[in-house]
Amino acid sequence: MAEQTHVLSPDAYRWKAGHRLFFTHIQGLVLAIDAFERRPSEDRLDDVTDLLLGSVVMMQFAADFIDEGYDWVRNDMAKVHEDFSGVFSADHAELLKRLRGMRSAKDNFAEAHGRFAAALNTVYNAHAFVCRRFVADSGSLANPEVNAPELLRTKFLRRALVTAGATEQARELDRRGQNDA
Template sequence: MTSPQADTRLFMTMPELVPELGPVRLAGAAFAAEGLGPEVLTGNRTQRAAARGELAERLSEISPPGPGIQDPDARAQDDFFGVRRTLSQEPAAVGLAFLIAHLDVLDDAEQSGSCLPEAEWSALFAGAVVLFGEGDTSLGPTPAPGRTSGDRTAALRRWRCGHRLFFVVTQGIVSALSGMARAVSEGDQRTACSALLAAAALSRSAAAALRFTADFPTEAYADTVRPSMMPPGVPPGFSGVQGPDHQVLVELYRRMRPVFAALDPETWPIRAFQDASAEMFAAHMGVCDRFGGREHPSILMEANGHHDARVTATHVLDGLVRSRLALLGTQ
């Protein structure tokens, strides 16, 4: 049976409009007071479905339709993964989309199984909690590890569902780092440290989201998932690096490079953020490796006429990862 949310588009704020962490947390606390916070992740499937319906309704109320992403490659990403962009600048929109994506992942894991250990699920739920305050980060049920379905339809659903989760977590990182940048400029170290720790927790959540996304048999990727990301279904050169939320995050890394470089690790939790970011990038590398990246070029490389067998998808991604880590002050 297909999950009722499998083909539902998720409203997401335009990446350049993501608000800072402070307002996002205040809005999240208000929804949590109504019983629409991270605790919705602890319910059974029926309870989660009811919560998702309420969250989706509330999100649609504050999500005026926008023109969508203008860049054609990034727009193709949104279309493929089931994302609908909104012009909403309401801080609540970030947290609501965050919880909806988490609920969809729980449903998918229950339906198709998951090999993720308890620690990975804990990382996912910790990321959800930090957007709603600074309380208990151990919240959340832990789906029992088990065999992941080899069904091709299930693999494609997981690929899409997991990516949507990664997108909303990425927006969370953007929100946290934007809040940190403002606090640093205002000399508010306490708030800046809190935001930096939130960015670290969210980066670990992003790593777990990527590992969940790839939690299905490799044969299903070759037979179903990869062909779905090639013409005629999508434009040539489909690639994760074209994701609009990822692009905004990388640009934020660039702008904040001098800030990161100036932080004293003795008084700032910069190492925690750097380590968590390295874990996120390593998880991306792991997805690439799992699905043949060490032996083959990426879809983008093939579309660009790449023919050098010595340069694989993993080789190119490794270079990108090194450049990202350099922006964070990590070598």
Template sequence: MAFRLAKASADAAAIVGQTMAKYTIYLPPPQAIEAVGMGETSRVAAAALDVLLAHAPEGDLEVLAEQLAPLAVPILERWQAQAAEPDTPGSLSDREAEYDAYFHVHRVSAPDPLEAYCEAVIVAYYRMIRESLKGTSLQPMEIGHLCASIEDILHQFSGRRRPKSWNATPQLAAPPAEAGAPDGALGRWVLGHHAFFVLVQALLMAHRWLSEALANRDVPRAREALAISTQLWWATAASFRFTGDFSNDDYNNIVRPTMAPPFVQDGFSGLFFEEHARLIRTLKSIRPALRALPPKLARSHRLYLWALATAYESHAFVCERFVDQGASLNAAHKRKLASATQTIRGQYKGRALESAGSPSRSKRR
């Protein structure tokens, strides 16, 4: 076993630099993106939607990749021409900065955070589609939901009125998953996280809009914010599945060793993604309002809770598949015995639902 782990670490060391260097994403800091208003528009989003809507959806990922290429490639070329050193805002802790660095997230203090964010959405979408073409076990409906939700983000900021049929979920088939090159799992891990990151930044904005609507007792705006958040939570659930869509052996022999010394400090965890912490804080701040919603929002709230719970279940599913009843890297570092799956289902999911005003959770207190 010791030999196997040593070899795994050597394999990881050989590929981690070249794999990570291929995939960089430029994201605005969370405090900037969180301040974006519901009615703000983006030139980048509008141009992207013009291209996408000019083509009929054919249910073909190769065609979709071809449509996205003219949008994404110029952004990628500009990123590559920029300085290699990330512009990390001082608000990040050392562990948060390390988490960003591991996933090659460069924080940009752009004059217009929304434009920078929409560029990141386009790149993450394009890369995710190209990665899907290498093979995935996700069902066509799951891929379709993920794609539709990402395009919905662009639609939100395009300045166009959303059609009533926009929530229909397309079915997009991808080649079946197959064993690939050693760096394939690490590439999927990184690109899947990039898709997750742009979704979480969208969730940050949507929850800020929800908070403002509830404070102003604006029921129509609150219903819209709940609907947007619900769609994003479902997409987040699919992104977890996509991110972990490779073999158990590849995770334990290739991916997991890169999240331990000498690559990063002990105790590496997704808890160090700053947007996640901000999202949980926002949920806690609006908990009283969510527990006292008017009856008109009861159905919207129920659908929201369903999607939120599913996102956590999807995360737990991936952990269960890779480490079974084993502890997370962070828990193992702290010498805690609870498994990663138990922690997500029994602790994090419960806290999130309680913060989101789940009636059943409120009654238990």
């Protein structure tokens, strides 16, 4: 009997390959944060910032396909779990935990920490952009009742900023949100 192989569409392949690259990139971010925590320096903090900004490119690459291809992607994610979320990835969860280690950077490397916080903002907004492109203002698999892009740009970005010690940037986000209401 001939062996069956499953051939992915170009869109599905891009999505999967992009996410595999992204998860490898996340591991690099965790290692860069670890290096910063062991021997803090502005250069090491800038390495973390550069890697964060690189993750934006990974997101853009993974999502660079025609909109119709997203139906397959969403169905594939739902097969993993009906409430699928990126935080199911152990590496992603570890990265979010490791943001706490960046708090001390604010005191010793204020300017570099500001660049780091701006990069976090860029990452969350890029994720929201990709999300909005495919689901508009509807929900994610994990939060179907909530505007997914807005949730990324507000609650999740704010939590990341606070966790990383960028409280002033989080307050600015709150002020902008109040002005938008």
